[in-house]
Structures are given as C-alpha cells and as structure tokens.
Amino acid sequence: MSTDTQLDSWEVFMQARTGANFIHQGSIHASDKKMALQNARDTYSRRGEGTSIWVVPTSEIVASSPEDVDMLFDPSNDKIYRMPTFYTMPEGAKNI
Amino acid sequence: MDSIQDKLSKDEALLAKFEEKVQAGESVEPRDWMPEAYRKHLVRQMSQHAHSEVIGMQPEGNWVTRAPSLRAKQILLAKIQDEGGHGLYLYSAAETLGISRKEMIEQLHTGKAKYSNIFNYPSLTWADIGAIGWLVDGAAIVNQVSLQRTSYAPYSRAMVRICKEESFHQRQGYEIMAQMMKGTAEQREMAQDAMNRWWWPSLMMFGPHDTDSPHSADAFRWKIKRHTNDELRQKFIDKTVQQAEVIGLTVPDPDLKWNEQKGCYDYGEINWDEFNRVIRGDGPCNKQRLEHHIRVHTEGAWVREAAEAYKNKNEQQSINLN
Ligand SMILES: [Fe+2]
Numbered sequence: 451m452s453t454d455t456q457l458d459s460w461e462v463f464m465q466a467r468t469g470a471n472f473i474h475q476g477s478i479h480a481s482d483k484k485m486a487l488q489n490a491r492d493t494y495s496r497r498g499e500g501t502s503i504w505v506v507p508t509s510e511i512v513a514s515s516p517e518d519v520d521m522l523f524d525p526s527n528d529k530i531y532r533m534p535t536f537y538t539m540p541e542g543a544k545n546i
Numbered sequence: 547m548d549s550i551q552d553k554l555s556k557d558e559a560l561l562a563k564f565e566e567k568v569q570a571g572e573s574v575e576p577r578d579w580m581p582e583a584y585r586k587h588l589v590r591q592m593s594q595h596a597h598s599e600v601i602g603m604q605p606e607g608n609w610v611t612r613a614p615s616l617r618a619k620q621i622l623l624a625k626i627q628d629e630g631g632h633g634l635y636l637y638s639a640a641e642t643l644g645i646s647r648k649e650m651i652e653q654l655h656t657g658k659a660k661y662s663n664i665f666n667y668p669s670l671t672w673a674d675i676g677a678i679g680w681l682v683d684g685a686a687i688v689n690q691v692s693l694q695r696t697s698y699a700p701y702s703r704a705m706v707r708i709c710k711e712e713s714f715h716q717r718q719g720y721e722i723m724a725q726m727m728k729g730t731a732e733q734r735e736m737a738q739d740a741m742n743r744w745w746w747p748s749l750m751m752f753g754p755h756d757t758d759s760p761h762s763a764d765a766f767r768w769k770i771k772r773h774t775n776d777e778l779r780q781k782f783i784d785k786t787v788q789q790a791e792v793i794g795l796t797v798p799d800p801d802l803k804w805n806e807q808k809g810c811y812d813y814g815e816i817n818w819d820e821f822n823r824v825i826r827g828d829g830p831c832n833k834q835r836l837e838h839h840i841r842v843h844t845e846g847a848w849v850r851e852a853a854e855a856y857k858n859k860n861e862q863q864s865i866n867l868n
C-alpha cells in the first residue's frame with residue numbers, strides 16, 4: 451500500500467511590515483508546523499513581502515456561510531447611536 | 547415528483563442570482579453557490595494553468611548548468627523558482643473548488659489535463675532562454691493581466707500576485723536577446739534563430755481564432771474570460787514588434803504590416819495544423835516533458851512518505867507524553 455500523499459493543506463497569513471494586519475495569502479502543503487512555515491516563506495515571500503508569517507491547518511478554519519450574510523452582517527442601520535454623528539454637542543465645544 | 551420540480555426551479559433561481567451577481571461585476575468566492583459548469587470550466591482552466599507553470603520549468607532548467615555567467619545563472623534560477631511558486635499559487639487556488647492536488651497531478655500524468663503547448667518545444671541554445679523570457683512570458687503576461695479581473699476570486703488573487711512577479715521574467719529575457727544582438731555575428735544569428743522558432747508558437751499560446759473557439763460563450767457570460775483570444779494576441783503583437791525592432795531582430799512573418807486604419811498590425815496565417823499536431827501529442831518534446839514529471843514525482847515519493855512518518859512519530863510522542 452502506498453502511503454504517498456500530497457501532505458496537509460495550511461492557510462498562510464502574512465504581515466507586510468511590523469504593526470500591520472496579518473493578511474491571508476493563499477495556502478501551501480506541508481506535513482508539520484515547521485515545514486509549513488518554511489514552505490509558506492518560500493512560496494509567498496521571495497521578495498521581502500513579509501516580516502512575519504502565521505500558518506493554520508486549513509481544516510481548523512471556521513468560515514461563515516454565504517447564506518448567513520444578511521444575519522451576520524446586517525448594517526445595523528437601526529443602531530445609528532453607534533455613529534459619532536448621532537450625538538448633539540453643546541454649542542461652542544471644541545476638539546470633540 | 548414535486549421535489550424534483552422544486553429542486554429544478556430552485557436551481558434556476560440560484561443560477562439567475564449567480565448570473566446577476568457576476569454581471570454586476572461581483573466576484574465569486576469558494577463557498578458561494580456556483581453552477582457546476584462554472585466550477586468545471588475553472589478546474590480545467592486553472593489546473594492547466596498550474597501545470598503549465600510547473601512544466602515550463604523544464605525547458606529553462608535545461609540551461610541552468612550551462613548559463614554563460616554566474617549572474618545569468620542566479621537570474622535563471624530565481625526565475626524558475628518563481629514559476630514553481632506560480633504553479634503552487636494556482637494549485638492552491640484550484641483546490642478551493644474541491645479538487646485535490648493529488649487528483650490534479652494524476653490528471654496531468656494520464657493526459658486528462660493539459661499544459662500549455664509552448665513547453666513542448668525544445669530550448670536548443672542560450673538564446674532560447676532569452677526568447678522564452680521575452681516572448682513566452684510576454685505572451686503569458688498579456689493573458690494574465692486580463693485574468694486579474696476574472697470572476698473567481700481565488701484565481702484573480704493568484705493572478706495579481708503572479709503579474710507582480712512576471713515583469714522581471716520578461717525583462718531578463720529581453721536583456722539576453724538585446725545583449726546577444728550586440729554581440730558577434732554568430733550570437734546575432736543565434737538570437738534571430740531563437741526568434742524564428744519561438745515567434746509563431748508564442749502567437750499560438752493565445753489559442754484558436756475567436757471564430758474557431760468552441761466553448762467560450764459561457765466563459766464570457768460568467769466573466770471567467772475578459773478578452774478574446776484574438777484581442778489578446780493582437781495586444782501581444784502590437785507591443786512586441788517595436789521591441790524586436792529596437793534590438794534589430796526581424797519578426798519572421800513576411801505579412802506583418804502596420805495597418806494605419808485599424809491602428810494595429812496585420813499578421814500572417816498561423817499554422818493551426820502544427821498547433822493541433824502538438825496538442826495531440828506530436829510536438830518535439832511532449833513525451834520528454836511528461837516522462838520527466840512522472841519520473842521526478844515517483845522518485846520524490848519517499849520524501850513525502852518520510853515527512854508523513856516523521857509527523858506521525860512526533861504526534862505519537864506528544865500523545866505518550868500527555
Ligand atoms: Fe509564471
């Protein structure tokens with residue numbers, strides 16, 4: 451019996467410079483964490499595109515479903531008190 | 547009985563919604579509903595694209611050990627490594643459609659999946675490395691720039707990344723050609739010979755003429771394709787002819803002529819018999835390219851097996867520790 455596989459899939463997130471958000475880049479295949487980091491670097495950062503990398507097993511990603519879009523991402527227009535413009539500031543108050 | 551009717555009308559409603567969304571210019575993500583034909587078309591196109599990047603490493607790899615200088619060798623290695631990377635971006639983007647990497651490679655090995663015809667031509671001299679970078683990558687760029695706006699988001703994202711890396715590929719090829727054209731008579735002849743052999747196959751990379759393109763209607767309606775084969779081919783010709791002139795190369799097409807009225811070049815008849823012959827497997831290197839891929843894949847199996855065994859051993863150890 452052949453045990454040959456294409457190894458596990460991992461999702462790659464990279465930070466372009468310190469202080470920035472980690473952004474999803476794509477995925478790679480690797481058998482373990484160490485190989486995943488190495489392959490992520492070789493695949494997604496050949497020109498100094500990153501300063502830091504996260505790798506996460508693809509099977510561990512929990513994603514929302516497109517059908518839930520209305521429920522999850524309701525713009526909450528009925529909650530306009532979340533906007534700074536909702537509030538009336540006293541006449542003459544500055545820097546607020 | 548009722549349920550079949552229900553399902554049909556539900557699918558129709560989903561399809562209508564999908565097409566409306568795509569028409570509005572929205573992109574499609576992996577978990578969104580999509581028609582089966584859309585998924586199929588993309589799997590075919592993206593896996594073919596990925597295989598092309600990987601198989602394309604072979605004609606260039608042929609010259610790594612014979613590059614004329616250390617500089618040239620470093621550049622060529624970096625370029626080939628990029629192409630491997632492009633293959634990986636595309637395989638992982640295709641995997642989001644539910645096909646596994648293993649299946650894609652099997653399909654390549656059995657001939658069910660294709661790769662670009664251009665890589666079935668041999669790289670005979672160092673000038674071929676120049677011609678490949680300049681013409682083959684140049685043609686690929688025209689196609690890939692257009693695909694940056696393809697409707698399937700993971701494909702589009704991979705294209706954006708690839709396009710950023712491609713301009714170095716084309717420039718290093720053009721530099722080789724320019725250098726050889728400034729060299730000895732023999733070097734100039736070598737460059738012209740490479741031009742003569744790669745020009746027409748490069749034009750064929752865009753595929754058949756629009757009038758002979760059988761299943762492109764869906765691809766346009768679903769915005770997988772954004773420009774026709776002939777549009778892209780014309781764009782490539784129009785920008786490449788001037789580059790050839792600058793360095794003194796002759797485009798091997800006696801019918802090539804600037805058309806003042808249309809504002810673009812007219813060009814001669816493409817040899818579609820040759821194109822079809824090479825697609826059917828009768829190109830100069832079809833057998834060699836595939837055999838090489840199969841051999842390397844098979845010989846590399848122990849590495850993947852060892853990696854899996856190492857992972858399993860470590861997992862077992864951490865269980866025992868707990
Ligand atoms: Fe590429």
Ligand SMILES: [Fe+2]
Nearest residue numbers: 629683712715
């Ligand atoms: Fe390239």
